Amino acid sequence: MALRGKHIVLGVTGSIAAYKSALLVRELVKEGAEVRVVMTPSACEFITPLTLATLSGDDVVLDMFPQDRSKGTWHIHLALWADLMLIAPVSANTLAKLAQGMADNALASLALAVRCPLMIAPAMDTDMYVHAATQHNLGVLRNRGVHIIEPESGELASGLTGPGRLPDLPVLMDILHRHFDDTSGTLTGVSLLVTAGPTREAFDPVRYSGNHSSGKMGFAIAGEAACRGARVTLVAGPVHLSAPAGVERIDVVSAQEMYDAVMQHAETQDMFVMSAAVADFTPAEPADSKIKKDSTTDAGLTLRLKRTPDILRTLGERSRNSVLVGFALETDNEHENALRKLKEKHARMIVLNNPLTEGAAFGGDSNIATLLFADGRSEELPLLSKNDLAGVILDRMQVLRTTGG
Ligand code: CTP
Numbered sequence: 001m002a003l004r005g006k007h008i009v010l011g012v013t014g015s016i017a018a019y020k021s022a023l024l025v026r027e028l029v030k031e032g033a034e035v036r037v038v039m040t041p042s043a044c045e046f047i048t049p050l051t052l053a054t055l056s057g058d059d060v061v062l063d064m065f066p067q068d069r070s071k072g073t074w075h076i077h078l079a080l081w082a083d084l085m086l087i088a089p090v091s092a093n094t095l096a097k098l099a100q101g102m103a104d105n106a107l108a109s110l111a112l113a114v115r116c117p118l119m120i121a122p123a124m125d126t127d128m129y130v131h132a133a134t135q136h137n138l139g140v141l142r143n144r145g146v147h148i149i150e151p152e153s154g155e156l157a158s159g160l161t162g163p164g165r166l167p168d169l170p171v172l173m174d175i176l177h178r179h180f181d182d183t184s185g186t187l188t189g190v191s192l193l194v195t196a197g198p199t200r201e202a203f204d205p206v207r208y209s210g211n212h213s214s215g216k217m218g219f220a221i222a223g224e225a226a227c228r229g230a231r232v233t234l235v236a237g238p239v240h241l242s243a244p245a246g247v248e249r250i251d252v253v254s255a256q257e258m259y260d261a262v263m264q265h266a267e268t269q270d271m272f273v274m275s276a277a278v279a280d281f282t283p284a285e286p287a288d289s290k291i292k293k294d295s296t297t298d299a300g301l302t303l304r305l306k307r308t309p310d311i312l313r314t315l316g317e318r319s320r321n322s323v324l325v326g327f328a329l330e331t332d333n334e335h336e337n338a339l340r341k342l343k344e345k346h347a348r349m350i351v352l353n354n355p356l357t358e359g360a361a362f363g364g365d366s367n368i369a370t371l372l373f374a375d376g377r378s379e380e381l382p383l384l385s386k387n388d389l390a391g392v393i394l395d396r397m398q399v400l401r402t403t404g405g
Contacts, residue, residue, distance in 0.1 A: 004032035011087035014042025017123035017166035079113035089123030099137035121149035126162030188229035195276035197237035213277035215239030220390035255308035281305035316346030
């Protein structure tokens with residue numbers, strides 16, 4: 001039922017997987033969605049517009065400048081009409097255009113004009129997919145909030161084996177069902193504060209100690225919560241990410257600054273997610289000017305460190321009524337350590353992950369997590385994209401909030 005009445009613009013580009021778009025259109029229509037198809041000129045080399053027009057029940061958009069001049073602003077009308085624009089398959093060429101914001105064909109123009117979420121499913125030869133340029137373009141789009149459907153690994157049209165296959169129809173449909181699954185508005189009226197990213201601890205005006213946290217997990221949670229209608233405050237350490245739409249972002253650098261920003265906003269929050277990798281120690285006496293080599297002995301330099309305030313623990317002690325969620329990054333005795341943190345910091349849930357596990361590395365777009373709850377339950381999750389994990393974390397927090405568990 002999730003797709004009934006939904007307006008979906010399906011973009012099709014020049015990839016051998018374009019033939020699968022016919023099956024996709026047929027299935028979408030069968031489930032009650034209204035589908036308009038837009039194709040690039042290269043897509044027409046792989047599948048005919050007539051096929052997709054017949055299956056969607058409407059003309060396919062091909063031209064930037066339609067013969068019928070009354071349709072001059074077609075892309076604006078279609079952009080406003082759409083609830084979702086899905087480009088499946090998206091070729092390396094169209095990916096590059098999207099990343100650059102180019103608008104030299106009907107599909108690329110429409111992708112720039114839409115106000116609805118944009119979802120893309122890359123499908124191409126493995127070498128093109130893993131190429132640094134393609135990966136860079138994907139990173140740019142991901143940071144811009146575009147939903148990326150990861151290609152599957154397998155045998156490709158070229159006979160080579162590797163990532164680059166468009167996922168099969170059931171997988172694509174499952175992703176669309178989850179997208180339209182009605183979570184929007186479920187956090188309306190709720191305030192959520194999220195910490196994200198690393199902190200930097202200066203030991204002189206030009207040097208600091210830090211860590212590899214990318215901030216992606218916290219930004220995904222903030223974005224998903226905003227989509228669900230929450231009032232979101234995102235306290236971010238130094239990261240190269242743009243704030244999700246509708247989120248109030250407060251940039252901080254050190255653990256102390258992060259602590260101060262969180263405490264300043266804590267009173268008004270219903271829920272907290274502490275996903276930041278906060279430094280536990282900071283130089284006790286940072287130098288006012290750059291430390292020169294000559295001022296140290298041959299034996300090196302000894303820095304005295306002091307503890308930083310623990311934000312999660314302080315919140316746990318102060319605000320027992322809010323839903324407080326922490327993260328635990330552990331490389332050994334994972335369960336035991338995470339349970340200790342859950343208890344000592346009075347959290348309602350801890351998201352445990354090990355950055356040494358495949359798929360859960362620093363800076364990646366996926367994670368494998370186990371959720372531990374204050375009542376002793378635990379839930380092992382499969383490998384999920386950080387966006388999907390954000391959704392699961394918020395689902396569980398919503399339950400904790402309503403049941404008080
Ligand atoms: N945390 C925090 N303030 C700190 C340190 C950690 O709010 N000064 C939060 C993190 O955001 C995370 C949780 O506490 O949600 C656990 O962080 P982690 O670094 O794994 O644990 P620590 O308690 O610092 O213990 P250790 O580093 O010894 O594992």
